Amino acid sequence: MNKLALPIAIIALVASVGSFFFLQSSSDLVYVDVNKLLEGYKRTTIVKAEFDEKAKTMKSNVDSLVANWQDELKAYEKERSAMSKKELELKQELLTNKQQQINNYQQAVQKQLVEEDKKITQTVINDINDFVKEYGKKNGYKVIFGATGNGTIMYGEASSDLTEQVLEELNAEFEGK
Numbered sequence: 001m002n003k004l005a006l007p008i009a010i011i012a013l014v015a016s017v018g019s020f021f022f023l024q025s026s027s028d029l030v031y032v033d034v035n036k037l038l039e040g041y042k043r044t045t046i047v048k049a050e051f052d053e054k055a056k057t058m059k060s061n062v063d064s065l066v067a068n069w070q071d072e073l074k075a076y077e078k079e080r081s082a083m084s085k086k087e088l089e090l091k092q093e094l095l096t097n098k099q100q101q102i103n104n105y106q107q108a109v110q111k112q113l114v115e116e117d118k119k120i121t122q123t124v125i126n127d128i129n130d131f132v133k134e135y136g137k138k139n140g141y142k143v144i145f146g147a148t149g150n151g152t153i154m155y156g157e158a159s160s161d162l163t164e165q166v167l168e169e170l171n172a173e174f175e176g177k
Contacts, residue, residue, distance in 0.1 A: 031145035031156050033163040037128050040167045043174050047120050054116070058109045065102050072098070131170050135162075 038044055083091065098104050136144045144162065147153040 017124055029143060029145070030160045030162050031147050031153050032132060032166050033161065034067045034128075034146045034148045036163050037132075037167055037170065038124065041106060041124065041128060041174070042047065043127065044124050047124060049118060051120055055113050062102070062106050062109055069095070069098055069102055070156065095112065126175075128167070128170065135166055135169065 008163070073095060076095060119146060132144055132146075135141075145153050145156075147156065
């Protein structure tokens with residue numbers, strides 16, 4: 001009986017230690033779906049709405065300039081038969097310069113909008129990253145992976161997905177500010 005008890009005890013000890021490390025490490029490996037956090041974060045919606053309003057205003061200004069230029073072009077086409085050669089050249093040059101200025105302004109507006117979109121997106125991402133870092137520390141996680149849908153995490157058990165818990169606390173913190 002003693003000969004059988006020792007191997008069984010060793011097997012039980014190895015199994016318990018192995019299961020301890022297996023269970024311990026699996027609970028430390030968790031992830032969040034970054035896309036869901038971005039979409040569900042209330043600050044994202046607010047910032048996006050503010051950006052869309054600003055973009056709409058800037059595009060409206062460009063449209064107004066284009067409409068004004070088109071009106072001047074139509075007026076020129078109506079009056080050009082009564083103009084001298086010098087007046088025609090001057091008006092054509094003026095219209096061409098104005099069109100170039102509008103094109104330059106339109107490109108500047110588009111560039112500014114792209115830069116602002118990147119800036120606000122990065123600000124929101126930084127907020128989420130800072131929050132997840134603190135969340136991980138507070139809840140004792142060694143690693144929290146970020147799944148983006150680009151193959152960084154191909155599979156994760158649903159029990160390892162912290163997205164909803166993190167999103168709830170992230171929005172609660174944002175609303176509390």
